[in-house]
Amino acid sequence: MTAATSAPAGKKPDDRPEDLPLATGDPFDRDVLPTPPGATGALLRSLLAPMKARVTVTTLLLLLQQAVVQAGPLLVAYAIDRAVPAFRAQDHGPLIAVGAGYLACALAAGGLQFAFVGAAARVSQDVLLDLRGRIFRHAQALSVDFHERYTSGRIISRSTADVESLRELLDEGLQELVTVILSFVYISAMLLWLDLGLGGVAVASLVPLYALVRWYQRRAGRVYRARSTAIAAVIVKFVETMNGIRPVRAFRREAANDADFGELNRRHERTNGDALLEMARYVTGSRLVANTAVAAIVLWGASRVADGTLALGVLAAAVLYLRRLYDPIDRLGMFLNSYQSAAASLEKIAGLLAQTPSVPEPAAPRQLPPLESEHPGREVVFDGVRFAYRTGGEVLPTFDLTIPAGQTVAVVGSTGAGKSTLAKLLARFYDPSPGSRPRSGKGGPCPGRVLLDGVDLRDLAVPELRRGVVMVTQEAFLFSGTVADNIAIGRPDATREEIEQAAKEIGAHDFISALPDGYDTDVRKRGGRISAGQRQLVSFARALLADPAVLILDEATSSLDIPGERAVQRAMTTVLKGRTAVVIAHRLSTVEVADRVLVMEHGRIVEDGEPAELIEGTGRFADLHRAWRDSLA
Ligand SMILES: Nc1ncnc2c1ncn2[C@@H]1O[C@H](COP(=O)(O)OP(=O)(O)OP(=O)(O)O)[C@@H](O)[C@H]1O
Numbered sequence: 001m002t003a004a005t006s007a008p009a010g011k012k013p014d015d016r017p018e019d020l021p022l023a024t025g026d027p028f029d030r031d032v033l034p035t036p037p038g039a040t041g042a043l044l045r046s047l048l049a050p051m052k053a054r055v056t057v058t059t060l061l062l063l064l065q066q067a068v069v070q071a072g073p074l075l076v077a078y079a080i081d082r083a084v085p086a087f088r089a090q091d092h093g094p095l096i097a098v099g100a101g102y103l104a105c106a107l108a109a110g111g112l113q114f115a116f117v118g119a120a121a122r123v124s125q126d127v128l129l130d131l132r133g134r135i136f137r138h139a140q141a142l143s144v145d146f147h148e149r150y151t152s153g154r155i156i157s158r159s160t161a162d163v164e165s166l167r168e169l170l171d172e173g174l175q176e177l178v179t180v181i182l183s184f185v186y187i188s189a190m191l192l193w194l195d196l197g198l199g200g201v202a203v204a205s206l207v208p209l210y211a212l213v214r215w216y217q218r219r220a221g222r223v224y225r226a227r228s229t230a231i232a233a234v235i236v237k238f239v240e241t242m243n244g245i246r247p248v249r250a251f252r253r254e255a256a257n258d259a260d261f262g263e264l265n266r267r268h269e270r271t272n273g274d275a276l277l278e279m280a281r282y283v284t285g286s287r288l289v290a291n292t293a294v295a296a297i298v299l300w301g302a303s304r305v306a307d308g309t310l311a312l313g314v315l316a317a318a319v320l321y322l323r324r325l326y327d328p329i330d331r332l333g334m335f336l337n338s339y340q341s342a343a344a345s346l347e348k349i350a351g352l353l354a355q356t357p358s359v360p361e362p363a364a365p366r367q368l369p370p371l372e373s374e375h376p377g378r379e380v381v382f383d384g385v386r387f388a389y390r391t392g393g394e395v396l397p398t399f400d401l402t403i404p405a406g407q408t409v410a411v412v413g414s415t416g417a418g419k420s421t422l423a424k425l426l427a428r429f430y431d432p433s434p435g436s437r438p439r440s441g442k443g444g445p446c447p448g449r450v451l452l453d454g455v456d457l458r459d460l461a462v463p464e465l466r467r468g469v470v471m472v473t474q475e476a477f478l479f480s481g482t483v484a485d486n487i488a489i490g491r492p493d494a495t496r497e498e499i500e501q502a503a504k505e506i507g508a509h510d511f512i513s514a515l516p517d518g519y520d521t522d523v524r525k526r527g528g529r530i531s532a533g534q535r536q537l538v539s540f541a542r543a544l545l546a547d548p549a550v551l552i553l554d555e556a557t558s559s560l561d562i563p564g565e566r567a568v569q570r571a572m573t574t575v576l577k578g579r580t581a582v583v584i585a586h587r588l589s590t591v592e593v594a595d596r597v598l599v600m601e602h603g604r605i606v607e608d609g610e611p612a613e614l615i616e617g618t619g620r621f622a623d624l625h626r627a628w629r630d631s632l633a
Pocket residue numbers: 148389390391392395413414415416417418419420421422
């Protein structure tokens with residue numbers, strides 16, 4: 001990723017582009033994926049819908065609390081105009097009643113506030129719990145091509161920084177908004193009731209304040225979207241660097257990364273500064289309007305008290321109410337901040353949740369025919385398959401291949417020939433691209449098909465597909481947990497005996513037993529670190545336990561030492577036995593376990609035959625094999 005550039009000299013901060021300068025026209029290069037109209041609102045409604053009753057109770061608590069809080073100045077007016085004169089006349093009752101009333105209001109307001117905060121926090125926690133779960137489930141369900149384009153850092157940013165800004169809105173912002181609106185309504189009503197003239201001036205001052213709020217909202221929207229993109233860029237850079245810490249060290253990328261990160265960090269800081277500046281402008285403007293209105297009311301009110309047309313208590317109550325009317329305006333700015341931040345975040349989350357898997361589940365799934373015991377494995381057919389990644393040119397131009405049930409096929413070829421693509425199509429990480437072969441009969445292009453025992457992979461439900469085809473990828477990835485847990489991923493209901501049996505057959509039992517806690521060793525903890533070859537053995541044991549009809553093995557490119565290679569070779573023979581197998585062979589020694597070799601170049605099969613037959617011949621594989629043998633000598 002390139003570093004962000006600063007705004008060109010002379011440009012205003014809000015002219016700054018909102019997306020990182022990555023864009024190539026591909027929406028995946030942007031932080032905000034295309035969001036269908038109305039999707040953000042629909043997401044918010046769907047999050048709140050299950051808790052309608054609780055939202056209503058929470059709002060009622062707040063309404064009550066505000067009613068109680070706003071009674072204070074009225075009691076003060078009563079105290080000045082009625083209770084104090086009565087007290088002077090030896091009638092202590094009204095003043096005691098005012099004192100008791102004030103205390104009761106304070107206690108009730110406190111209690112209601114406590115109940116409200118608890119209820120609001122529960123609503124917000126449940127919304128966030130639901131949202132985080134949705135992001136995780138959805139991201140996990142999206143197809144591989146999505147993850148190849150939308151970095152994991154951005155998904156992390158969605159489920160951390162973006163969910164966090166929504167939390168701020170729900171925990172603090174919404175309370176602010178409701179409090180502000182209620183205060184406006186209550187206080188305007190009280191002021192108008194106390195004195196129509198003073199109330200009228202106060203209510204009229206809300207007009208310029210409203211205009212100011214709208215102005216701020218427009219400007220802050222832009223700034224907050226830029227800030228949220230800048231936060232995401234910082235997280236993405238962080239995750240990318242930590243994920244690639246080995247190459248970072250190996251290629252001494254620290255200084256360059258520091259510079260890139262520093263630029264992104266500064267961009268984040270600048271967008272924060274822009275946000276604060278907008279806030280400062282807003283607060284200054286709102287205070288100016290508010291203080292002018294207070295000054296006008298105090299002057300006018302005082303002159304009316306002097307000429308006896310206004311009671312002193314009413315003026316005191318009006319001034320107290322005025323403070324309460326204008327104070328929330330600053331808080332409204334805070335709310336708009338959280339609102340803008342949360343709206344930008346929710347838009348990004350909605351964009352992610354609006355993505356649909358490019359490899360969809362079938363509407364009417366089909367079953368695979370029962371396995372034949374004399375021919376274990378299933379027949380695999382690539383029928384007129386054409387394939388191009390979304391970005392880049394055609395990788396497989398009309399590809400046909402039949403692999404009979406039970407056959408082990410080694411696929412070799414130069415780098416970039418399309419071997420892994422073939423494997424990924426068979427595992428249905430991708431579907432074939434729209435085809436070029438004319439459909440027999442009706443005409444029109446017919447998409448190619450990948451068939452398993454005659455059934456199109458697109459017609460198989462995911463569990464059926466995963467029972468039918470398993471792919472062991474190059475990385476031999478281990479999840480956090482014990483060695484036994486990692487093997488059991490192949491079949492989660494497997495017993496400990498079955499797990500150990502699989503490890504024994506693969507030849508992994510001895511090294512696993514030698515680990516500090518044997519099968520219970522945590523692979524991510526000290527002492528649980530296992531070598532590349534051992535990781536492959538664990539992933540073979542996992543595949544053996546899964547026992548699929550078709551196994552795809554994308555062999556690791558890294559070379560092992562001789563005993564390691566032998567152990568992997570033996571394990572491979574075991575795991576491939578009794579099923580159809582496609583091995584993407586990076587080591588020619590692997591070809592020894594195959595019944596058939598395919599040589600691929602530029603997405604086409606250029607040689608196809610038994611290993612011995614091809615080695616004897618004069619083709620590309622014979623050359624490759626000779627060169628490999630010479631290198632061993
Ligand atoms: N996710 C992707 N997006 C776009 N292009 C891709 C993607 N994966 C692979 N390609 C391109 O498709 C072509 C075939 O790649 P593939 O990984 O299938 O080759 P391969 O024969 O397995 O190579 P290797 O032996 O180096 O792993 C290459 O040109 C590669 O750049």
